[in-house]
Amino acid sequence: MSELPLNDAITESTTAIQVRNLCFNYGHRRVLNNINIDIPQNSISAIIGPSGQGKSSFLFALNRLWEEIPGSRVSGQVRIRFDNHLVDIDSPDCDLYELRRHVGLVFQAPNPLPMSIWKNIAFPLRLAGKKNKTEIDNRVEEALKQAFLWEEVRERLRDDARHLSGGQQQRLCIARALILEPNILLLDEPTSSLDPRACETIERLLIELQTSRTLVMVSHYQDQVQRIASHTFQLADGTLQPL
Amino acid sequence: MNQCFEKIVIAWCWLSTFLLITAVGVVIGFLVIKGGSALNLKLIFGDTAPLDALLLRRAVFDGLFPAIIGTLLLVLLAILMAAPVGILTGIYMAEYASLSVKKRFGFFFDILAGLPSIVVGLFGLAIVIFLHKYISAHVYPCLFLSAMTLAFLVLPYLIRSTQGALEALPNTIRRTAPALGASRVQNLFLILLPRARDGILNGVILSIGRCAEDTAVIMLTGAVAMAGVPRSVFENYEALPFYIYYISSQYADQQELLSGYAAAIILLCLCGLLFMSALYVNYNFRRGAMNRV
Amino acid sequence: MRMFERSFEKILFTAALLSASITLLIFIFMLVLGLPLFREGLFWDLLSDPWMPQQGLYGIYPMIISTMSIAFLGFLFAFPLSIGVAIFINGLAPGRIGSYVNTAVRLMTGIPTVVYGFVGIFLLIPLMRTILQGGSGMCVLSAALILAVVIAPTMILFFISSFKSVPNAYLRSATALGATPIQKLLYIVVPSSWNGILTGCVLALGRAMGDTMIALMLAGNAVAAPDGIASAARALTAHIALVIAADVNSMAFKSIFACGIVLYVLTAFFTAVLRLTTSRRAAS
Numbered sequence: 001m002s003e004l005p006l007n008d009a010i011t012e013s014t015t016a017i018q019v020r021n022l023c024f025n026y027g028h029r030r031v032l033n034n035i036n037i038d039i040p041q042n043s044i045s046a047i048i049g050p051s052g053q054g055k056s057s058f059l060f061a062l063n064r065l066w067e068e069i070p071g072s073r074v075s076g077q078v079r080i081r082f083d084n085h086l087v088d089i090d091s092p093d094c095d096l097y098e099l100r101r102h103v104g105l106v107f108q109a110p111n112p113l114p115m116s117i118w119k120n121i122a123f124p125l126r127l128a129g130k131k132n133k134t135e136i137d138n139r140v141e142e143a144l145k146q147a148f149l150w151e152e153v154r155e156r157l158r159d160d161a162r163h164l165s166g167g168q169q170q171r172l173c174i175a176r177a178l179i180l181e182p183n184i185l186l187l188d189e190p191t192s193s194l195d196p197r198a199c200e201t202i203e204r205l206l207i208e209l210q211t212s213r214t215l216v217m218v219s220h221y222q223d224q225v226q227r228i229a230s231h232t233f234q235l236a237d238g239t240l241q242p243l
Numbered sequence: 244m245n246q247c248f249e250k251i252v253i254a255w256c257w258l259s260t261f262l263l264i265t266a267v268g269v270v271i272g273f274l275v276i277k278g279g280s281a282l283n284l285k286l287i288f289g290d291t292a293p294l295d296a297l298l299l300r301r302a303v304f305d306g307l308f309p310a311i312i313g314t315l316l317l318v319l320l321a322i323l324m325a326a327p328v329g330i331l332t333g334i335y336m337a338e339y340a341s342l343s344v345k346k347r348f349g350f351f352f353d354i355l356a357g358l359p360s361i362v363v364g365l366f367g368l369a370i371v372i373f374l375h376k377y378i379s380a381h382v383y384p385c386l387f388l389s390a391m392t393l394a395f396l397v398l399p400y401l402i403r404s405t406q407g408a409l410e411a412l413p414n415t416i417r418r419t420a421p422a423l424g425a426s427r428v429q430n431l432f433l434i435l436l437p438r439a440r441d442g443i444l445n446g447v448i449l450s451i452g453r454c455a456e457d458t459a460v461i462m463l464t465g466a467v468a469m470a471g472v473p474r475s476v477f478e479n480y481e482a483l484p485f486y487i488y489y490i491s492s493q494y495a496d497q498q499e500l501l502s503g504y505a506a507a508i509i510l511l512c513l514c515g516l517l518f519m520s521a522l523y524v525n526y527n528f529r530r531g532a533m534n535r536v
Numbered sequence: 537m538r539m540f541e542r543s544f545e546k547i548l549f550t551a552a553l554l555s556a557s558i559t560l561l562i563f564i565f566m567l568v569l570g571l572p573l574f575r576e577g578l579f580w581d582l583l584s585d586p587w588m589p590q591q592g593l594y595g596i597y598p599m600i601i602s603t604m605s606i607a608f609l610g611f612l613f614a615f616p617l618s619i620g621v622a623i624f625i626n627g628l629a630p631g632r633i634g635s636y637v638n639t640a641v642r643l644m645t646g647i648p649t650v651v652y653g654f655v656g657i658f659l660l661i662p663l664m665r666t667i668l669q670g671g672s673g674m675c676v677l678s679a680a681l682i683l684a685v686v687i688a689p690t691m692i693l694f695f696i697s698s699f700k701s702v703p704n705a706y707l708r709s710a711t712a713l714g715a716t717p718i719q720k721l722l723y724i725v726v727p728s729s730w731n732g733i734l735t736g737c738v739l740a741l742g743r744a745m746g747d748t749m750i751a752l753m754l755a756g757n758a759v760a761a762p763d764g765i766a767s768a769a770r771a772l773t774a775h776i777a778l779v780i781a782a783d784v785n786s787m788a789f790k791s792i793f794a795c796g797i798v799l800y801v802l803t804a805f806f807t808a809v810l811r812l813t814t815s816r817r818a819a820s
Contacts, residue, residue: 259620359746456648518646
């Protein structure tokens with residue numbers, strides 16, 4: 001690891017994500033310009049700003065999902081806390097697919113896979129090679145409980161996930177992202193396609209989750225941010241400033 | 244989910260791609276190696292001077308010239324017969340047909356498209372027999388009847404590509420002219436058809452290729468091994484695909500076998516050229532559609 | 537103006553009617569020319585008798601068996617090959633290799649079958665002779681191998697267009713969960729495309745049964761039903777091509793119209809099945 005300036009060293013022990021000189025180009029457009037921030041552990045950090053300015057792009061830089069988007073170019077350094085020390089996500093020691101399993105991402109519109117509820121949640125486990133059915137069953141139940149969805153679906157785990165309501169589907173996606181027990185959960189406007197009641201449930205869920213993980217949430221609802229975020233960053237002109 | 248299984252699948256995908264590409268490469272390579280040396284003017288024109296042959300002053304006996312001309316004439320006639328009917332039908336299906344008519348006719352066209360070419364050839368032969376019996380004893384299998392039968396063969400391709408090209412036009416374009424007072428026919432000729440032109444052209448080119456390569460139909464309706472350049476469309480004729488088939492079982496000596504290889508190369512090049520131009524037209528159609536919309 | 541519109545529409549309808557009637561006419565002509573077979577109640581015999589003209593047996597049963605054998609065997613070879621190449625083009629191939637292979641496959645669909653047959657005779661058959669140690673080398677297996685190469689490109693292109701229609705949302709969520717490309721293909725794309733894959737298979741099988749030149753040039757054309765993939769066989773399509781040379785008024789000649797009817801009915805059946813399954817898929 002390279003030498004860090006003194007004030008970095010002080011906050012480093014509680015930093016979950018450290019971003020240095022991050023630039024994101026999409027085609028000829030520079031979307032993010034020299035971002036330098038530290039995101040603290042076990043809290044909800046909100047990214048706010050006008051639409052289309054690059055908030056989602058910032059999230060995609062954190063789990064290297066930008067590599068799947070043609071025309072994207074990213075430079076700079078992102079280090080994420082794994083096993084108590086910060087690891088550069090671009091380094092050869094960091095496996096791309098392991099990274100994505102440890103940094104969960106929930107998209108704006110719920111996107112259940114074309115499978116049953118149970119299979120949806122179990123999918124990441126099976127991707128990771130787990131085969132023990134009892135273990136998988138237990139972890140599916142655990143994840144659904146963490147996502148406040150267990151009681152509503154326990155009787156119909158074999159039903160197609162696409163038959164759930166919007167709010168339920170979004171909680172399903174959160175449960176699916178949680179099952180591999182990621183330390184960091186990225187959420188791209190998680191409630192923007194939901195009705196107020198579903199919204200409220202998800203907000204309660206996020207507050208609960210932050211005690212054990214780090215959440216980075218993109219939102220354009222000022223009131224939501226004031227309600228649940230402990231740290232807020234504003235995206236303006238491609239740079240991210242703490243508020 | 245098995246890492247082992249996934250690795251096997253990956254290996255199989257690479258292997259199957261390699262196998263397929265190699266198989267086709269071997270086919271083409273084999274032809275080129277065996278027949279490339281025979282590709283020269285003598286192969287095409289035999290002992291006759293090329294100019295004499297081209298101006299039809301003298302017949303060619305030992306060359307592929309009659310077969311090449313036969314194929315070209317066949318394609319020309321067949322497309323002349325099929326294109327108007329096919330394109331008009333396609334327009335009808337896309338723009339004027341009611342849903343139930345579309346379904347019923349669509350079913351018929353699908354059957355026609357799926358029929359083995361020999362069955363269509365059999366139909367052509369049946370027509371010859373019928374005409375011979377009931378209309379005139381002078382009716383025999385000939386270039387004209389072969390071309391007509393080929394027209395039947397490619398009709399569904401023309402219908403489908405025209406219908407598809409027109410149906411793919413976005414609704415916004417469809418409604419612009421009528422909103423300004425244009426009639427249906429005006430909309431069709433001034434707006435829709437020009438936009439669909441490339442898609443229709445694609446269908447025509449593919450049909451040309453189909454006519455050029457087909458053997459089964461022409462075998463039954465007038466292609467023979469030795470006929471020279473036909474003086475009228477009501478005579479027997481030669482064609483490249485039939486020549487290749489004929490040589491494969493009836494070659495008399497090494498020279499004839501070589502000419503078979505060379506004929507295969509020529510036919511392959513012809514079809515390849517047609518296909519590449521279809522791809523090119525298709526590519527432009529796609530690009531144009533993106534720019535215009 | 538109105539009159540022009542009306543007459544133009546009439547012209548269009550006439551063209552469409554003409555085209556549709558051709559399909560019907562084909563069937564009618566087959567029926568009419570094969571009429572003697574029906575009159576004497578021979579049609580069902582034709583479907584079960586062997587072909588022995590000297591004994592007055594004009595059965596096409598061996599040809600039906602041969603067509604099925606060659607077509608199914610060819611399909612059996614082509615299907616795994618096509619799935620493999622389709623998966624390769626649609627996500628496994630690095631960089632631009634995928635699109636080059638795609639273009640190559642599209643060009644392959646334009647290669648004339650007679651050319652494949654020609655190369656098959658002079659390249660594959662001698663090879664088969666040595667491998668099978670005896671016989672002419674012309675058999676079900678030879679025809680099936682080349683047939684597989686003929687029908688594979690169309691199947692591949694069909695599979696790829698099915699793969700491409702899987703919604704992007706599924707792929708994005710799988711990517712975010714850390715799925716590798718092959719995992720996405722195996723567990724999301726392919727399972728979601730079963731309908732398209734099935735349709736492609738039915739289409740390919742239909743094409744395999746309707747092929748003439750490959751069967752004619754490579755399968756040996758023996759009149760007896762094949763008793764193994766190494767024996768010679770005569771497909772329905774090849775049979776038609778070979779019996780054409782017979783006397784027009786003979787029963788032998790008329791029997792080929794029975795072949796035509798069988799092939800026609802098969803095609804109509806396949807087409808109907810396809811239309812039903814695709815319309816059901818579109819409805820859901």
